Amino acid sequence: MSEQPKTLGFNHVATMTANLERYLTFYGDIFGAEVMHIMEAKGDHPRMAIVNMGGNSALNVFEVPSDSIIGDRTKMGGRGPIDHYALAVGSEEELLEIRDRLVAVGASPGVVTQFGPGLRSVFFRDPDGAELEKHIYPTPAMHLAGDPSAAAPVAAGSG
DSSP states (O other): OOSOOSSOSOOEEEEEESOHHHHHHHHHHHHOOEEEEEEOOBTTBOOEEEEEEETTEEEEEEEOOGGGSOSOTTSTTSSOSOOOOEEEESSHHHHHHHHHHHHHTTSOOOOEEEEETTEEEEEEEOTTOOEEEEEEOOOHHHHHTTOTTOOOOOOTTOO
16 A cells, blocks of 8 residues: 555543643653643543643543552553553654653663664653653654664565
8 A cells, every 4th residue: 555644643642640740740841741731620521631742742631530540550461452652752862861851750760772773762651650662763864864773664565
């Protein structure tokens, strides 16, 4: 299939926390995320924050009682049908800068994992213990700059 996807990427990821203020402070301090809107609880809809994560994407964070968050966020397979999400950065420098912030608050051991040519990630835990990932994907600019780790990715369907 040579046609491009009909979507533009992810608009938002919805997640839950028992402590909205702690959650928003973490994402603001570590990633520079900006709270766009807070909606107070009304009827059966819990208190919610919409957090700008950059790149036209957001986190929709619902504040719910901790006993209503089902599963074990520390264990793959215990996290429900979506295991984790990765936040994108545009450069190796940004990846390392955020890695250092995560290490400073005890949210990550600081290991940079190489998944393939130019594909590097740092895993971390958010304030509620969910495992998440910060990821850099090779860009055309990395190729032009001669970054040896940015070998051309394998095209879909080519192997």
